[in-house]
Amino acid sequence: MLKIRLTALFLILIGLMLGYFAGANFVRPDWFLGGISYRLGLDLRGGSHLVYQADVSEIDSSEISESMEGLRDVIERRVNAFGVTEPVVQVQKSGGESRLIVELAGVFDAEEAIKMIGQTPYLEFKTIRPEKERDVIIAAQEKRERVLEDPYFIPSELTGRFLKKSVLNFDLTTNEPVVLLEFNEEGAKIFGQITKENVGKQVAIYLDGLPISAPVVQQEIDSGSAQITGKFTPDEARALVRRLNSGALPVPIRLIAQQSVGASLGSESLVRGIIAGIYGILAVALFLIVRYRFPGLIAVFGLAFYVLLVLSVFKILPVTLTAAGIAGFLLSVGMAVDANILIFERMREEVRWGADIEHALETGFKRAWPSIRDSNISTLITSTILYWFGTSIIRGFALTLGIGVLASIFSALVATKFFIMAAGLRRNRFSFILYGAKRPEAN
Amino acid sequence: MVLAVSLFGIFVYGFNLGVDFSGGSILEVEFLGERPDLSLTEQKLFAAGIESFRIQPTGDKGFMVRVADTSDESRKLILSALSASDEPEKVLTEKRFDSIGPTIGRELRRNAFISIALVIILILVFVSWAFRHVSKPISSWKYGVVAILALMHDILIPAGLFAFLGHFYGAEVDALFVTALLTILGFSVHDTIVVFDRIRENLRKAEGRGEFESIVGKSLDETYGRSLATSFAIFLVLASLFWFGATYTRYFALTLLIGIVAGTYSSICLASPLLVSWHKWASRT
Numbered sequence: 001m002l003k004i005r006l007t008a009l010f011l012i013l014i015g016l017m018l019g020y021f022a023g024a025n026f027v028r029p030d031w032f033l034g035g036i037s038y039r040l041g042l043d044l045r046g047g048s049h050l051v052y053q054a055d056v057s058e059i060d061s062s063e064i065s066e067s068m069e070g071l072r073d074v075i076e077r078r079v080n081a082f083g084v085t086e087p088v089v090q091v092q093k094s095g096g097e098s099r100l101i102v103e104l105a106g107v108f109d110a111e112e113a114i115k116m117i118g119q120t121p122y123l124e125f126k127t128i129r130p131e132k133e134r135d136v137i138i139a140a141q142e143k144r145e146r147v148l149e150d151p152y153f154i155p156s157e158l159t160g161r162f163l164k165k166s167v168l169n170f171d172l173t174t175n176e177p178v179v180l181l182e183f184n185e186e187g188a189k190i191f192g193q194i195t196k197e198n199v200g201k202q203v204a205i206y207l208d209g210l211p212i213s214a215p216v217v218q219q220e221i222d223s224g225s226a227q228i229t230g231k232f233t234p235d236e237a238r239a240l241v242r243r244l245n246s247g248a249l250p251v252p253i254r255l256i257a258q259q260s261v262g263a264s265l266g267s268e269s270l271v272r273g274i275i276a277g278i279y280g281i282l283a284v285a286l287f288l289i290v291r292y293r294f295p296g297l298i299a300v301f302g303l304a305f306y307v308l309l310v311l312s313v314f315k316i317l318p319v320t321l322t323a324a325g326i327a328g329f330l331l332s333v334g335m336a337v338d339a340n341i342l343i344f345e346r347m348r349e350e351v352r353w354g355a356d357i358e359h360a361l362e363t364g365f366k367r368a369w370p371s372i373r374d375s376n377i378s379t380l381i382t383s384t385i386l387y388w389f390g391t392s393i394i395r396g397f398a399l400t401l402g403i404g405v406l407a408s409i410f411s412a413l414v415a416t417k418f419f420i421m422a423a424g425l426r427r428n429r430f431s432f433i434l435y436g437a438k439r440p441e442a443n
Numbered sequence: 444m445v446l447a448v449s450l451f452g453i454f455v456y457g458f459n460l461g462v463d464f465s466g467g468s469i470l471e472v473e474f475l476g477e478r479p480d481l482s483l484t485e486q487k488l489f490a491a492g493i494e495s496f497r498i499q500p501t502g503d504k505g506f507m508v509r510v511a512d513t514s515d516e517s518r519k520l521i522l523s524a525l526s527a528s529d530e531p532e533k534v535l536t537e538k539r540f541d542s543i544g545p546t547i548g549r550e551l552r553r554n555a556f557i558s559i560a561l562v563i564i565l566i567l568v569f570v571s572w573a574f575r576h577v578s579k580p581i582s583s584w585k586y587g588v589v590a591i592l593a594l595m596h597d598i599l600i601p602a603g604l605f606a607f608l609g610h611f612y613g614a615e616v617d618a619l620f621v622t623a624l625l626t627i628l629g630f631s632v633h634d635t636i637v638v639f640d641r642i643r644e645n646l647r648k649a650e651g652r653g654e655f656e657s658i659v660g661k662s663l664d665e666t667y668g669r670s671l672a673t674s675f676a677i678f679l680v681l682a683s684l685f686w687f688g689a690t691y692t693r694y695f696a697l698t699l700l701i702g703i704v705a706g707t708y709s710s711i712c713l714a715s716p717l718l719v720s721w722h723k724w725a726s727r728t
Contacts (some may be wrong), residue, residue: 334677
C-alpha cells in the first residue's frame with residue numbers, strides 16, 4: 001500500500017512538472033523552460049503557404065534532385081532576404097512531380113513574396129568601372145549621394161539567361177577546384193566581346209545582386225566557356241556550381257496552390273480552439289464525476305495528467321498545431337475518457353456481481369485491457385494512414401490524434417490506476433455508494 | 444431508413460467539392476465598415492469580368508468569393524471589385540486566400556480515395572487477426588466483414604447529410620471532410636471492437652455451451668452502457684468544438700458528431716445482430 005501511494009505521489013509530481021512545462025510560457029516566460037512555446041501552424045498565426053510546381057521535363061533525370069536542391073537554396077535565400085521568421089522551404093516529390101513548398105509565417109500579402117520567389121535567380125556579369133568614374137561615384141557616396149550605384153563594376157549584357165550550364169572540375173596540375181561555365185551561342189558571342197575588352201581586368205560575377213567571384217580575365221575567350229578559379233574549397237565550389245546551375249537552368253517554377261490566412265482570422269481560430277478545448281474538457285470532467293462518482297473524480301485527475309502529458313509532448317517534439325490539430329487533440333480526449341469508462345464499467349459490473357472492491361478494481365483493469373488495446377489500435381491505424389497520405393492540414397490532425405491515443409493508453413493504465421489504488425479502498429457501506437453500485441444482496 | 448435518405452442525398456444531389464479537390468480559389472474578406480449589399484456586389488463582380496464566381500456572406504461583415512481561376516491577378520481583380528476602389532485595404536481586410544491548381548486537386552482527390560480504401564482494408568485485416576482465436580461458432584474474418592459493414596453505414600450517413608447540407612447551404616466536401624470520415628472509420632471500429640471483444644470473452648467463458656445468439660445478446664447488454672457513456676463523452680467534446688471552435692472546423696465537428704451518433708447506433712443495433720443473422724443463415728440446414 002505504501003508503495004502504491006508513493007507511486008501515486010510520484011505520478012502527481014510528474015503531473016505537476018508537466019503542468020509547469022506545458023503552461024510556463026503563458027505565465028512566466030522568463031522562468032526555467034518558460035521560453036519554449038507551442039509551435040503554431042500558419043492557420044493559427046496567419047501566413048502564406050505556397051506550392052510551386054517545378055518543370056523538370058528539360059532536365060536529365062539524374063540531375064533532377066541536384067537542380068531541386070539548387071532551387072531550394074536560391075529560394076531560401078530570397079525568402080530569408082525577405083525577413084520572414086522561420087521560413088520553411090521544402091522540396092516535395094509527389095509521383096513524378098517535383099514541387100517546392102514555401103511557408104511564410106506572418107506574411108499575408110503573399111504577392112510581394114511570390115514576385116520575389118517567382119523570379120528566375122539572377123546571374124549577372126559585370127565589368128570593371130573606369131577609375132575616373134569610380135572615384136566620382138565614391139566621392140558622391142561620401143556625401144550620401146548616388147548610394148545605389150556600384151562604384152566598382154558596371155553591369156554588362158551578359159546574364160544567367162545565356163548560361164547553358166556550369167560544371168565542377170579540378171585543375172589537373174594544382175588539383176584545385178575550378179568552376180566551368182558554358183554559354184549558349186549568343187552568350188558565347190557576348191562573352192567573347194567582354195573578355196576581349198577586359199583582358200587583364202576583373203570581371204565580376206553577381207548572383208541575386210551579390211558578388212560571388214571576380215576573376216581576372218587572362219585572354220579573350222570565344223569558345224563560349226569560361227572558368228572561375230579562386231581559392232575555393234571543394235565544398236564551396238560545389239555550392240557555387242549548384243547556385244550557378246539554378247541561376248542558369250532555372251528550373252522553371254509555377255505557382256499551383258496558395259493558401260493565405262490573415263493574422264486576425266488566425267488568432268480568432270486559435271482563441272476559439274482554446275475555448276472549445278476548455279469547455280469540452282470541463283463538460284467531460286463533469287460527466288465523469290456525475291456518472292462514476294468517486295472513480296470519476298479520480299479519472300478527472302487522470303485526465304488532467306493526460307492533457308498535460310499530451311501538451312508537453314506537443315512542445316517537446318515539437319508538433320505544429322493547427323486548427324485541425326486542436327480538433328484531433330480534443331477528439332483524443334474523448335478516446336482517453338473511453339479507456340477510463342471501459343475500466344469503470346467493468347469495475348461496476350464486478351462489484352455488482354459481488355466481488356469486493358479491491359478485487360473489482362484489479363479485474364476491472366485486467367478485463368478492460370484487451371478492448372482498450374484493440375480499439376485503440378484501430379484508431380492508430382487510421383491516424384497513421386492519414387499521416388501518410390494527408391496534406392499538411394490532415395497531417396496535423398493525424399499527428400495530434402495519434403499522440404493523443406498513445407498517451408491515453410498510458411494515462412488510463414498507469415495514472416488512473418495508481419490514483420485509484422492509492423485513494424484507499426476499504427470494504428464498507430460507504431465505498432459501495434462511492435463506487436456507484438448497490439450493495440450486494442446478502443445471501 | 445436514415446441510410447436510404449442518405450443514399451438518396453448522395454445520388455440525387457451529389458457533393459459540392461471544395462477548392463482543394465476541384466481546384467479554384469477562395470477569397471474571404473471582412474469589411475472594416477458596413478458590408479455592401481450582396482446583389483450589388485455580385486453585379487460589380489460581373490462588371491469586373493470575373494467568370495463563374497460564387498459569393499456568400501460570412502459572419503457579420505464578411506464575404507467569401509469562390510472562383511475557378513487561381514491566378515493572383517484574379518484575386519486582385521476581385522478585391523478591387525469588392526471594395527470598389529484601387530486601395531482595397533482601406534475598405535476591407537483579407538482574411539483568407541486559398542488557391543489550388545487543378546493538378547493538386549486531382550491528386551488530393553486520389554489520395555483521399557486511396558486512404559479510405561487502405562483504412563478499410565487494414566482494419567479488416569486487423570479485426571480478423573485480433574479475433575483469430577475465436578473461430579467458433581463463426582470464423583474470425585466474419586467479424587472483420589461485419590465491422591466493415593457497420594463502418595460503411597457510419598460513413599454513409601454523415602456523407603448523405605453533407606450532400607443535403609451542400610445542396611441547401613453550400614457546404615463543401617474538402618480535405619477536412621475526408622479526414623472526418625476517416626476518423627469516424629476509426630471510431631466506428633473502435634466501438635464495434637469493444638462489443639466484439641465482449642462476445643469473444645463470453646464465448647470463451649461459455650466454452651461452447653449456450654446459443655450464439657444469447658451470448659451476443661448478453662454481451663450487448665453488458666456493453667451498451669459503456670458505448671453510450673463513451674459516445675456521450677466524445678459527443679460533449681465535439682459539441683463544444685462545434686459551438687465554440689474555429690469557424691473553419693465547424694462542419695468538421697458536425698460531420699464527426701453525426702458519425703459518432705451513427706457509429707454508436709450501428710455497433711449496438713447493427714453489427715452484432717448482423718453477426719447473429721449471418722450465423723443463423725450459415726448454419727441453417
